[in-house]
Amino acid sequence: MDISHNGLAEHRVVGSVEPCSHCVARPSTVCAAIDPADLERLARATTPQMVPRGQTFISEGDPADHFFNITSGTVRLFKLLPDGRRQITGFARMGYFLGLAVRDAYTFSAVAIEPVHLCRFSRSGLRTMLDDFPAMERRLLETAANELATAQEQMLLLGRKTARERLASFLVAQSCIGQHGMRESRRVALPMTRGDIADYLGLTIETVSRTFTKLKADHLIDLSGPHEVTIRNLAGLEGIAGGLGDSKALLF
């Protein structure tokens, strides 16, 4: 599916062709490597776009003609087996560069789980930018290195951690996303469903749900609703996530 011809809405910044200069996501993206003086160049290389909730905008196996920079919303990245088994490889948020794990064809699919705004690069346009701005290529390499370290951490989780450790790891990671201070008792938004969490952690919906319930019973978290968790004991969760067993020493 070629995103540029499938009827997705394109939104333009009114009265300007330089959306990049006002982009709130820029500091946290690969675009931060571009000098402010060159932002017009950057703006010409990208097309801002809106993806409605539920829409697939990358399909595994399609020719990888475009790369994307998420500027708002959340994206589910996943791979499928022929019988429908699904592994979610990550959730992409503001600042995430989509298209690193690419060969000639996309090796994963991407669906917006919230309304998403993103900037689209053509493959050739990005290549030109990278050739003209080595700092951008350098930044992209750093990003890739980070992704890779994260992926290996996830392999440890999927291969060797218990359900409880997996969910604790997930919650700790999510709590680091919106760092609004307060090491204890912080609110974490979970835009994804239990099914998404299950497919990310290599579990089933039921096991995820039961494990949430147990973490709550252990006073490690509170569950306001299915999509909001309050962390009551971050240190305890971190201990479990790291595989220490839940040494009750850290619990209060």
Added chain:
Amino acid sequence: MDISHNGLAEHRVVGSVEPCSHCVARPSTVCAAIDPADLERLARATTPQMVPRGQTFISEGDPADHFFNITSGTVRLFKLLPDGRRQITGFARMGYFLGLAVRDAYTFSAVAIEPVHLCRFSRSGLRTMLDDFPAMERRLLETAANELATAQEQMLLLGRKTARERLASFLVAQSCIGQHGMRESRRVALPMTRGDIADYLGLTIETVSRTFTKLKADHLIDLSGPHEVTIRNLAGLEGIAGGLGDSKALLF
């Protein structure tokens, strides 16, 4: 542990400071991006080194001062949990560039499982090379993208495949390493132990062993010894690896 001060043997090419020009591994490494005219530069940036079987030359958590290019032998890359649970994230062979998944400290450990020859870069030396030779940085980014796609494939394996599918996937991947023609009935060397395979696939030694036995009983492979497998039915293995269930249609 700083590899440059721990007594590892360093082997030098006799009568020459340009080992790179004769390096058999070069075409398959990131070094292939360097123009033959600049090989002397490359040679000065690297230190060839020998690592004996069983030796740890990267320890998770140590400052990431060096990067490595494997020129021969096999390396086990892994992460540990505090209680000793181990996840092997990959096996590095000739041509593998070690140090992509790095932050300030190494995020994994590396041990030679066979005698290994490698070329060591200092962090600063590599950075200088990458700045001077953009083609090398470009190549490294491609390598990282490939690694990432492989890592995500492994997440699918660890999160969603059965023991049988995991082992089939592993064997198919290994059979692609030494591509000496013949799509059917090819010999695959497995320098790693059953324990290594288990920790790579998120299983136990016993399950790996039992699954090998069953694949043999199903005439998909032959087991000459613990470290050599002959693939009797590659298409069948590939079907299983891909999650088709073993549709007996492909078996003969």
Added chain:
DNA sequence: CGTTATCTTGACGTACATCAAATGTCGTGG
């Protein structure tokens, strides 16, 4: 505000882990 999907909880099943012991492999030194 009703319809539908998502989430929770319970009862039960199973693929793989654990525990245990026999067998095989390989490096080492006599």
Added chain:
DNA sequence: CCACGACATTTGATGTACGTCAAGATAACG
């Protein structure tokens, strides 16, 4: 070269964490 010992592998018996099936409760959306 062969025999020993240490370790790796295989195989069997049993256990369990998590999956599957099922039903009710809650939340989301038009």
